Amino acid sequence: MIRRSWRLLLAALAIVLFIVASGVWIWTRPAPPASLEHLDLEGGAPLTSVTPATTIKTSIALAVTAEEMLTDKQLLAISKDASARIIQVVLPKDDCVLQQKTFQAALQKLDGPAKVVGGIGPGATLAWRWLAEQTDDKAQAISVGFALEHVSNPPPVLEEDEKPPQICDVPLPQKAAHGHWLAAWNDAPDDPSAAFVRDQTNAETSISDYDIPLPQVLNSELRHLLLGENDSGGLGIPTVEVPASQPSDTVTLFMSGDGGWRDLDKVVAGDMAKMGYPVVGIDVLRYYWEHKTPEQTAADLTDLMNHYRQKWGTKRFILAGYSFGADVMPAIYNRLAADDQNRVDAIILLAFARTGSFEIHVDGWLGNAGKEATTGQEMARLPAAKVFCVYGIEEKKDSGCTDTTAVGEAVQLPGGHHFDEDYPALAKRLIDAINKRQGKVAAQ
Structure with missing residues (x-):
């Protein structure tokens, strides 16, 4: 009888230890990686879609150029570390009307409203336009390389029989009543653009060293916003x-x-x-x-x-x-x-x-x-x-x-x-x- 009791006790103890060990493993195991997909929008603009393996805590939309975009590695790291659903769209060149349409189409792929919008170059202007439309004080926009020159099209250089791009007839919003705006550069901005940002009561600025790539600036500012001061940078090196x-x-x-x-x-x-x-x-x-x-x-x-x-x-x-x-x-x-x-x-x-x-x-x-x-x-x-x-x-x-x-x-x-x-x-x-x-x- 005593031997049987000991066997039952040992069996119960083994079960308890297994449960505890399983709990510790579940608690301490690393977060699973995010998934990434490359696709094209209806107009042909390349879009990268990233989904975390964990419950989504925030949604991010990024508008960039083909020359200055976040890498897949950076996007996956942000998604994993911040449990973020992310889309990154590459904007077409030199047509601000088409850029706006492309960005709106990209937002539809987010499967819900964006909470953070970031952009580089012309995407920086789109991030500000997006913020000006928001009614949520928690909305966040990050504009890297913001310049008023991106508001309208540059003077076109046209070949014979080539049609000029559409003119942006929607003026740039002068204020954003809600949310927060960060304008970041890697060099001193031009005076009109700097003055525009300074006039915004809900804006702050950041100027990095001139030779830090703009995608690195955007990546760092995103991680700082989402993960705080102690962020490791999403680096692949401990x-x-x-x-x-x-x-x-x-x-x-x-x-x-x-x-x-x-x-x-x-x-x-x-x-x-x-x-x-x-x-x-x-x-x-x-x-x-x-x-x-x-x-x-x-x-x-x-x-x-x-x-x-x-x-x-x-x-x-x-x-x-x-x-x-x-x-x-x-x-x-x-x-x-x-x-x-x-x-x-x-x-x-x-x-x-x-x-x-x-x-x-x-x-x-x-x-x-x-x-x-x-x-x-x-x-x-x-x-x-x-x-x-x-x-x-x-x-x-x-x-x-x-x-x-x-x-x-x-x-x-x-x-x-x-x-x-x-x-x-x-x-x-x-x-x-x-x-x-x-x-x-x-x-x-």
């Missing part, structure tokens, strides 16, 4: 922010070792931040848990750079990597666009090996170098003036810093893979190396 106590125009993007953001990289980043050098850590363990190509990582790093140019006003970047992060860094830098490479002042490689992998392997945690490819060929292509390669004396024989293909400055420190754990001194060396490459006085 990051840890280590801000400095004082403003700086330079940020170090620091790729961790294969154990993740937890040891040398974390401590050194903290020491750098205390000395006024902000760091954004990249958790290699999570990022490279599945294979990434160098090209994929370079694209993600570009997104990361654009994000912090917008969020923190960053002008210059330092690329740093420890162990695994150092091994992959040369190949990543070599695949960045020239403009992004020109924003990088230094490439810091700590415990750089002669082979590297773009996927985490368990044996890497035991101190074995990756076996995917040698690093020397990529290292040899780096600009020598930017490279600062640090190795421990115990690893001198096998270090990528001492290989015949190595370029730049190599520095030997006591110890092995962790440099005898003298992390404050290491942070000071890195800051001195950064200052040297930026032409600044060495940190005291």
Whole structure:
């Protein structure tokens, strides 16, 4: 009888544990991805439709141009993170009447009223027109690159027998009685457009650096509106922010070792931040848990750079990597666009090996170098003036810093893979190396 009672108790306990475990899994599992579809409107205008896998919390309509549009990746990230139903329509060129008709047709594909409307260029004007028609004080419009020149058609250049575009006979609304309007630019707006925005009591403005792409501005402003200050940017790369106590125009993007953001990289980043050098850590363990190509990582790093140019006003970047992060860094830098490479002042490689992998392997945690490819060929292509390669004396024989293909400055420190754990001194060396490459006085 007692044995039977124990069996019943154990069975009941197992059921309870199963229920609890299931609940924890349901609570902590990542949100499922959104679905995306490309289609054409009746007039041929391309439209992207995105639906979240979760309950829809908001509906967004975007009007853009073929040259300046949000990517599928950005749309999917917004939809997933904000549980947003989204449509993005590409407006036809140089015909404001047709643009208005196209946008109205696109709104019908939203399956309900839009709560947020954003636009770039001529789409910025359409966003304002939409807001002026709203009766809900919660309506939100984001106009990126707003200019009064988009209100009517530009003077047409016509071929023989070609009909001119229709004239926009609907004047631009002078006020929007409800809702909120954000006008954002990546350069100083023209005076008439700026004056128009300043006259609106429910408007605010934002001006980013002149070379930040307008789609990036729209993406950032949308995410800020929907997700707030702590938004991660919808980036495909897991990051840890280590801000400095004082403003700086330079940020170090620091790729961790294969154990993740937890040891040398974390401590050194903290020491750098205390000395006024902000760091954004990249958790290699999570990022490279599945294979990434160098090209994929370079694209993600570009997104990361654009994000912090917008969020923190960053002008210059330092690329740093420890162990695994150092091994992959040369190949990543070599695949960045020239403009992004020109924003990088230094490439810091700590415990750089002669082979590297773009996927985490368990044996890497035991101190074995990756076996995917040698690093020397990529290292040899780096600009020598930017490279600062640090190795421990115990690893001198096998270090990528001492290989015949190595370029730049190599520095030997006591110890092995962790440099005898003298992390404050290491942070000071890195800051001195950064200052040297930026032409600044060495940190005291």
